[in-house]
Amino acid sequence: MPMPRRAAQAFTAVLLAASTVTALSHTAAAADTLGSAAAGKARYFGAAVAANHLGESAYASTLDREFNQVTPENEMKWDATEGTRNTFTFGAADQIVSHAQGLNMKVRGHTLVWHSQLPSWVSGLAATDLRSAMNNHITQVMQHYKGKIYAWDVVNEAYQDGSSGALRSSPFADKLGSGFLEEAFRTARGVDPNAKLCYNDYNTDGVNAKSNAVYAMVKDFKSRGVPIDCVGFQSHFNSASPVPSDYQANLQRFADLGVDVQITELDIEGSGTAQANNYSNVVKACLAVTRCTGLTVWGITDKYSWRSSGTPLLFDSNYGKKPAYDATLAALGGSGTGGGDGGGGNPGGNASCTVSFTRTSDWNDGYNGEVVVKAGSAPINGWTVTLTFTPPQKVASLWNGTAAWDSSGNVMTVRAASYNGSLAAGASTSFGFTAVKNGNNSTPALGACTAS
Numbered sequence: 180m181p182m183p184r185r186a187a188q189a190f191t192a193v194l195l196a197a198s199t200v201t202a203l204s205h206t207a208a209a210a211d212t213l214g215s216a217a218a219g220k221a222r223y224f225g226a227a228v229a230a231n232h233l234g235e236s237a238y239a240s241t242l243d244r245e246f247n248q249v250t251p252e253n254e255m256k257w258d259a260t261e262g263t264r265n266t267f268t269f270g271a272a273d274q275i276v277s278h279a280q281g282l283n284m285k286v287r288g289h290t291l292v293w294h295s296q297l298p299s300w301v302s303g304l305a306a307t308d309l310r311s312a313m314n315n316h317i318t319q320v321m322q323h324y325k326g327k328i329y330a331w332d333v334v335n336e337a338y339q340d341g342s343s344g345a346l347r348s349s350p351f352a353d354k355l356g357s358g359f360l361e362e363a364f365r366t367a368r369g370v371d372p373n374a375k376l377c378y379n380d381y382n383t384d385g386v387n388a389k390s391n392a393v394y395a396m397v398k399d400f401k402s403r404g405v406p407i408d409c410v411g412f413q414s415h416f417n418s419a420s421p422v423p424s425d426y427q428a429n430l431q432r433f434a435d436l437g438v439d440v441q442i443t444e445l446d447i448e449g450s451g452t453a454q455a456n457n458y459s460n461v462v463k464a465c466l467a468v469t470r471c472t473g474l475t476v477w478g479i480t481d482k483y484s485w486r487s488s489g490t491p492l493l494f495d496s497n498y499g500k501k502p503a504y505d506a507t508l509a510a511l512g513g514s515g516t517g518g519g520d521g522g523g524g525n526p527g528g529n530a531s532c533t534v535s536f537t538r539t540s541d542w543n544d545g546y547n548g549e550v551v552v553k554a555g556s557a558p559i560n561g562w563t564v565t566l567t568f569t570p571p572q573k574v575a576s577l578w579n580g581t582a583a584w585d586s587s588g589n590v591m592t593v594r595a596a597s598y599n600g601s602l603a604a605g606a607s608t609s610f611g612f613t614a615v616k617n618g619n620n621s622t623p624a625l626g627a628c629t630a631s
């Protein structure tokens with residue numbers, strides 16, 4: 180029986196409303212990665228990257244999909260770039276920089292003057308020679324990357340832990356005195372005036388003696404016109420060193436000195452909800468401080484973390500999104516399409532799913548269909564199923580999934596809703612729809628299930 184005119188008009192209205200919803204959810208889907216969500220808040224979201232993992236496809240694809248800033252984890256350090264005096268090697272760091280540039284990611288230069296990963300020839304120099312070696316190192320490395328680096332960690336970890344507020348012992352402090360800090364920043368400004376120049380440290384995340392010492396240095400630099408643009412807060416957290424309650428206040432007091440602040444090496448040991456909440460709080464603190472311009476996690480996957488056994492990152496060893504990922508994305512104002520997998524996902528590996536279709540009820544000119552989606556032998560983070568209808572059948576409504584239509588209007592691609600994309604190995608979910616027969620009683624053809 181043909182549809183009466185009024186019913187047909189009402190049905191058209193339903194279809195229009197459905198396509199409007201599709202368009203809206205498409206807009207929201209733009210912020211379904213860490214980088215895009217952060218960009219929506221005028222921030223970047225980055226990761227420390229190791230050149231020797233770039234050839235691993237799941238590593239590179241996770242990096243490319245989620246992040247819009249990178250920090251070379253070791254490749255720009257003194258031992259990597261000038262292991263022998265005045266012989267510079269940039270191969271591994273260049274690999275990271277060109278990868279990042281190809282994808283329009285910002286690069287943080289890490290790091291020019293640091294007591295660690297310092298070749299022994301540097302520690303052996305007497306003061307005058309050390310000063311010229313330091314300035315030459317800054318000059319050569321910054322020159323090589325001139326125009327390609329948004330910010331440099333000019334000096335890293337110069338202050339002692341504990342209550343002294345003093346500089347730590349290092350060849351630089353011991354032989355050149357506290358003036359090496361100022362000299363390093365002045366030299367750096369002369370080489371690449373467009374790069375932001377930062378001081379970077381750990382255990383400075385809350386208000387304490389060490390962060391007070393850094394604060395005093397920044398204040399002094401600002402008052403005397405010594406060039407400094409930013410302060411990096413590494414933010415390596417675990418139970419012995421938790422996220423401080425005055426984290427945001429500490430970021431804010433530095434910002435109030437007239438520098439940008441960044442979270443530069445974020446990782447938080449733990450798992451599940453506790454870890455997720457900590458990540459969420461860190462992101463919210465940064466967003467609450469106008470001059471907090473971005474966050475970088477210290478690695479992509481727990482597999483390669485410097486604290487691997489503490490599983491401190493957002494992706495598990497199989498590149499599955501952890502609850503910490505979901506919490507971070509949510510705190511950035513983004514919306515996941517698949518959601519986290521509780522830590523056991525395996526989208527880069529053998530993620531798979533199967534589907535089955537049941538026509539659950541029929542009436543004169545319509546029927547309801549139900550599709551059960553079942554994860555294979557590995558957990559999944561998302562799924563996609565295609566159904567092809569015979570015209571003039573139309574779908575009037577859909578639940579527990581998100582639909583997109585091809586240009587013919589007959590092929591419906593359904594993705595998981597925000598809440599039913601994550602399935603444990605072997606677990607099932609379902610979505611359903613109401614179809615209007617419009618005189619054709621056939622059952623839609625069910626395509627294969629694709630898992631992510």
Ligand code: G2I
Binds near residue numbers: 253295296335444485
């Ligand atoms: O220690 C965590 C970070 C603290 N702030 C400064 C960062 O630069 C530092 O990064 C870590 C890297 O994540 C590690 O990957 O710095 C370590 C060295 O201080 C890095 O570890 C070194 C190992 O000690 C070496 O044995 C190894 O050859 O990584 C090297 C390259 O894999």
